[in-house]
Amino acid sequence: MYKYTYVMIEEKARFFKALGDRTRLTIVGCLLKHDHCACDFTDIAGKDQTTISRHLKILIEAGVLRYEKNGRYVIYSIRDDSMKETLERCGVEKVDSCCSESAMDAQTKKHVVKKNYGKIALGMVQGCGCCGDLSGEEIAGSIGYSSNDISSFSDANLGLGCGNPTALGDIHEGEVVLDLGSGAGFDSFLAARKVGKAGKVIGVDMTAEMLAKAKENAESYGFANVEFRQGDIEELPVATGSVDVVMSNCVINLAPDKSRVFREAHRVLKDNGRMYLSDIVLLKDLTAEERSDENLICACVGGALMKEDYLRIIREAGFIIRIIDEDKDISKRQYAGYPLESLKLELRKK
Numbered sequence: 001m002y003k004y005t006y007v008m009i010e011e012k013a014r015f016f017k018a019l020g021d022r023t024r025l026t027i028v029g030c031l032l033k034h035d036h037c038a039c040d041f042t043d044i045a046g047k048d049q050t051t052i053s054r055h056l057k058i059l060i061e062a063g064v065l066r067y068e069k070n071g072r073y074v075i076y077s078i079r080d081d082s083m084k085e086t087l088e089r090c091g092v093e094k095v096d097s098c099c100s101e102s103a104m105d106a107q108t109k110k111h112v113v114k115k116n117y118g119k120i121a122l123g124m125v126q127g128c129g130c131c132g133d134l135s136g137e138e139i140a141g142s143i144g145y146s147s148n149d150i151s152s153f154s155d156a157n158l159g160l161g162c163g164n165p166t167a168l169g170d171i172h173e174g175e176v177v178l179d180l181g182s183g184a185g186f187d188s189f190l191a192a193r194k195v196g197k198a199g200k201v202i203g204v205d206m207t208a209e210m211l212a213k214a215k216e217n218a219e220s221y222g223f224a225n226v227e228f229r230q231g232d233i234e235e236l237p238v239a240t241g242s243v244d245v246v247m248s249n250c251v252i253n254l255a256p257d258k259s260r261v262f263r264e265a266h267r268v269l270k271d272n273g274r275m276y277l278s279d280i281v282l283l284k285d286l287t288a289e290e291r292s293d294e295n296l297i298c299a300c301v302g303g304a305l306m307k308e309d310y311l312r313i314i315r316e317a318g319f320i321i322r323i324i325d326e327d328k329d330i331s332k333r334q335y336a337g338y339p340l341e342s343l344k345l346e347l348r349k350k
């Protein structure tokens, strides 16, 4: 009896000692909100990797955290739900976090993007807002859609893409496809035609107006195998290991934490799952002013990464990359000559 009590006291002392440090409290607060890669904490807590590793070890030993290997990444999370409750009861607050910029910046960016795409969905603004005045049909025709694709789903084509992910590889009957940032549903419907009744397409978008338009389109086109879910691609409302193909068209550049997006895509894919992706990457860096220009951010330019950085974070998330095409011409056609290209990729889950 005495020994039992002693062990319990020892455990509690380790627990409180683990929380008695500002850096560790920050780490735990972030993890109460989202799982994180160890590498995120160097930015979040402003400490070097060795210091962060020491703090993580103390939290693991105290039973507060657990970790899991995901490709080259080690992902940390709170041990379980009962530990989450204990921490919250002890007054540990959730902390908003993002890898390379302050949480406020990331939230503001998402708010601006949502507002812009909400207006586009309602037809109050045309196109992404920065560059050129091509019609939706002209844009779609120039980035890889056939005239049949365009005429089949004209209400869903808002001219917001920079490629045609459904044409980058095979999508088979019966497969489950996930469309990140599904907009009005154009690519989701093209994929739904390929997977047929035995398959399923899930579109995820964070903008309520866009989602409403996509759902309305699904009904009018008579698709029972497409489901649109509201959600953030940095935190997908999709079960782990449940998807054959993830696709995305000109969306990931809009997400403040692109590493999280790729880790999430990796999580939801089945083993050997694949991803077809077109997105804007920079060939020359922008000025700080351009990076914070709301119009440029919404136009898929301001938030874009340099090409090498984009490819690096994809590899770090655990994918093998095959570059299918690089459309440099799109810079002149759609982006007023900004130094960028549309990268079309096939990714394989390692």
Ligand SMILES: C[S@@+](CC[C@H](N)C(=O)[O-])C[C@H]1O[C@@H](n2cnc3c(N)ncnc32)[C@H](O)[C@@H]1O
Pocket: 110, 113, 114, 117, 128, 158, 159, 160, 161, 162, 180, 181, 182, 183, 184, 185, 186, 187, 204, 205, 206, 207, 210, 231, 232, 233, 234, 248, 249, 250, 251, 254, 255, 300
């Ligand atoms: C440029 S549009 C592309 C739409 C669609 N993929 C297409 O090609 O027509 C970007 C879409 O991504 C959505 N989006 C942007 N950031 C997102 C995020 N973090 N999570 C979910 N959706 C997001 C926007 O609401 C918008 O519908």
